[in-house]
Amino acid sequence: xxxxxxxxxxxxxxxxxxxxxxxxxxxxxxxxxxxxxxxxxxxxxxxxxxxxxxxxxxxxxxxxxxxxxxxxxxxxxxxxxxxxxxxxxxxxxxxxxxxxxxxxxxxxxxxxxxxxxxxxxxxxxxxxxxxxxxxxxxxxxxxxxxxxxxxxxxxxxxxxxxxxxxxxxxxxxxxxxxxxxxxxxxxxxxxxxxxxxxxxxxxxxxxxxxxxxxxxxxxxxxxxxxxxxxxxxxxxxxxxxxxxxxxxxxxxxxxxxxxxxxxxxxxxxxxxxxxxxxxxxxxxxxxxxxxxxxxx
Numbered sequence: 174x175x176x177x178x179x180x181x182x183x184x185x186x187x188x189x190x191x192x193x194x195x196x197x198x199x200x201x202x203x204x205x206x207x208x209x210x211x212x213x214x215x216x217x218x219x220x221x222x223x224x225x226x227x228x229x230x231x232x233x234x235x236x237x238x239x240x241x242x243x244x245x246x247x248x249x250x251x252x253x254x255x256x257x258x259x260x261x262x263x264x265x266x267x268x269x270x271x272x273x274x275x276x277x278x279x280x281x282x283x284x285x286x287x288x289x290x291x292x293x294x295x296x297x298x299x300x301x302x303x304x305x306x307x308x309x310x311x312x313x314x315x316x317x318x319x320x321x322x323x324x325x326x327x328x329x330x331x332x333x334x335x336x337x338x339x340x341x342x343x344x345x346x347x348x349x350x351x352x353x354x355x356x357x358x359x360x361x362x363x364x365x366x367x368x369x370x371x372x373x374x375x376x377x378x379x380x381x382x383x384x385x386x387x388x389x390x391x392x393x394x395x396x397x398x399x400x401x402x403x404x405x406x407x408x409x410x411x412x413x414x415x416x417x418x419x420x421x422x423x424x425x426x427x428x429x430x431x432x433x434x435x436x437x438x439x440x441x442x443x444x445x446x447x448x449x450x451x452x453x454x455x456x457x458x459x460x461x462x463x464x465x466x467x468x469x
Contacts, residue, residue, distance in 0.1 A: 180349045183312055183349065186340055187277045189330070189333055189345060195253065197263045197264050198260040210238060211384075219242055221296065223296070224296075226380050226381060233370060249263075271316060273353075274314050274316065278290050282469060289306075303321065304329070312357060351416065355416050355426070355456075356420060356457040358455030361414060375393050394429070394452075396450070402447065409443075410449060411430075418456065421456065427454070
């Protein structure tokens, strides 16, 4: 099955991804973790997940992450394995399987029960007989991340695939995950998070509410890419992530452009000379209704 087929299966039914490459860091107490990232830990409920940023001293984003509040001042930080973030490094101890797509709730209900699935709120997690389930994802769809000890990963994967075989579930690779997240307007380390962009330039200033000093030299934008060459006089844009969208059947990209050039429908010149039109992000599900949808 091609990456495009995996992409469409996730949009139409469900896809299963292995994200076990993520780093996991456990913190006891709030002081070190509060200084490390931008979200206010005191505002998190027990079993709530927060999307957060780790900033460099100059305000540029080092990496994005999620914080999971396990209660009793115990927290997990999930981030890319790029640096030593502090806390206890538990990377590799847990497998992380992402079940995404409109059928994901029905499939998960066969594993943990419909009551547990229906009561699980967006950006929260539950624990069920050794399985930790967070209602989050990287696809722009209804979805879940399932965490188990690494030794149990193969069995869990087979159980999910068995329960989803009549729902159109497809096992997917990174290429599909990448095109899904581009359609959904999600940023990626070493692409949009390039070590220079600050939260405001990335459109993520809501995650750093205490900071008002971000200079805006460029902004992240969606790009509809045309086959035609662009006149040299057009404002320039730099592509950071690009794909052919199987859903929209055209080339799309995320990239940066000068803020003064980003009026609705602005026409831009890419670094390789192609023509592109600036469009609002995300390309897919602008109101983010699908991740919040009724799971059953």
